[in-house]
Amino acid sequence: MAEEVEIRGGVAVITGAASGIGTGLARKAIALGMKLVIADVRADQLDAFAATLDGEVLALPTDVRDLKAVEALAEAAWNRFGQVDILFNNAGVMATGFSWEIEPERWQRSMSVNVDGVLNGIRAFVPRLLEAGRPARIVNTASVGGFLPAPLMAPYSVSKAAVVALTESLHFEMQMIGAPIRVSLLAPGPVKSGIFDDPFGPHVDPAARGFVETMRGMLTANGLSPDEFAQRVFEGLAAGNYWLFPQPEAIDPLFERRAASIRDRATPQLLNFSEL
Template structure:
């Protein structure tokens, strides 16, 4: 484990952040800027992306803002081209853009299932396909952060598309980590497990389900984020410190992992049937 502080390791490095115009992604952008990193910011929401980029440029930060749909391989490939054209290197990739869908698994419309799979998993795969070959070719120390969720450890009712993709991110990221070891590549892989962070992810999914319980659950999660959620800036600072230490498992809210992971492992080991632990 490294003891060199994040600010020292990351200063002057180039970071690509997807989903950078809101929530967790915008927090990463601000914190990376505070370390003196050069930023390539990607998001499908172009106007908001440009606002975030302009604010940072006004502070003297070098920023390339690229309207990107992470679910489209060609769009992510174009993002990689822009990043390398502008800065000549990419040292850190943060796959972060994600969306939510609420409802009973059998009632979520096929298009919505498809959208969540295409953004939350397809987007990360597209990111790896576009950037990993270039980063390997570069041959310098690099970092890949994949934002999963506490929901990638503990499945939830009424948000199965999301749970599926966040579990999938765990599998994808661990595979990638082993593959980097096989290639003896100088690229450190980390999976990020946020609990509640103040963001727009729940409000963006509001009203999509016809099921009152799904909206109520969405409201409860939004309220939890508003009250006990940490800010995206706090989240980013804690995450970057752990990444700088060389950690694979990264969480700004370790208590959420600690509380659940051993009981879950014991439940599986002892073949105990899962029981719904809350009411909606």
Template sequence: MVIEQGQVAVITGAAGGIGKGLAEEAAALGLRLVLSDIDGQRLTALAEELAAQGAEVATLVADVGDPEQVESLLALAQQRFDGVDLLFNNAGVMQTGFSWEITAAQWQRMLDINLRGVINGVRSFVPLLLRQGRPAHIVNTASLAGLISSPMMAPYTVTKQAVVALSETLHYELAMLQAPVSVSVLCPGPVASDIMASNRAAGEAARQLDSLLDSTIRQGMAPRELAQLVFAGVAEGRFWLLPHKSFKPALEQRLASILEETNPVFQMVDVEGEPHGA
């Protein structure tokens, strides 16, 4: 898809981390922005910063796990800019702990935000993108955890692998319709953010893990650098957006284990740390 000045980009989870990097890069490219986050204070600060640089910005404080609030985001984009060209389903949170120690409420929170947030974005926005009849693109943020699994991260891994599956299915469906709408799935490794602040560690083992994860993530790729790679991938029409290439041997090992029907063996991924992304 050709990225042009004046196009409209909708970004969820925009107030920090990957979402903020995407918003900053989109503004630098001259796109008009519809930004959403559950953190209203940080969202307002970002919008003011980008507006001061000349960007046109509309914002909505919203919980992407709520279908009605995502519908409100769609309505805002239509009312303010009369359409959408780029949709970034990016909002996400973290949860660590042994699978059996994570509470039902913690599981539900992860499913609501990490997975239903993407589902709601697809359900609300794809009909509009199809009606518009012009090129448009969707980027769903998953993670390396969407491709390979790690212990102590079951809800994150489950939701991110589901996002990959949804994205691939959506890609096939849009191709079947020969629609001018395309999709990418973003599977990054560590990207500098404070996502661990959203974690609600389940058990002592998880608390011991969290400091290591937080340090690794905060020292990860700069969000703006990631955003530049994402926009380049969108312009090239690529489905798989894999900014951290050094994880591929681990993926090859997993695929070989599946094809050979051998029991999986966990190994640390050599990608500046553990396989954590959005």
């Protein structure tokens, strides 16, 4: 079992940190006495957010789709702070519509940000973390959608299922080589954020519009605040958990239903999002 990571005085790197969950993780990390490297593709929003944080913060505009940019992020983190203790591969995007109507560019964007973005984080940080030889933590953000595929957001379900698989592979690889790096899979349920702010392409299907309205309503009604969510994430990290499901009350019944459907060879039933 790997030793626990350094929290107070340690360094957290957070991608997609200019909005939503990333901001909650950043505030919580600062409150715990961590130093921060925050990254986002939206440079202005990132700078504005960094200015609200009271602590040692390096804010670096970074597109996680670009491996060179993520390597530059890792380089900058070590140059500035000399260590990295927790990496949150958090950046992610939503795309809605019927699978066959979503434009190829938006399908590709979902795969590039949600999957390649996480992989680029792994590629850029793991060799440096191995070289450092200190306990560290990598937290990859999937979604309950990575376990419970849904209609009208196939690029999201597909890409998040890939993150579930990639993260578990990485976990086993770290074990195989005896690395002091622990891996965690973070699967948020509803959290108030900007994830549904820009889910459409040029063609907006009425079904997708209705779906997005439902999802926005569900996030407003049932979503945790990013700060409450981050509190639960850090509790899970402190407990050394691989699976980080900060909202078990909303998710577990749906997991059970899905497991039973597979076990009983029963045709999957449509997920009712109002149950989340």
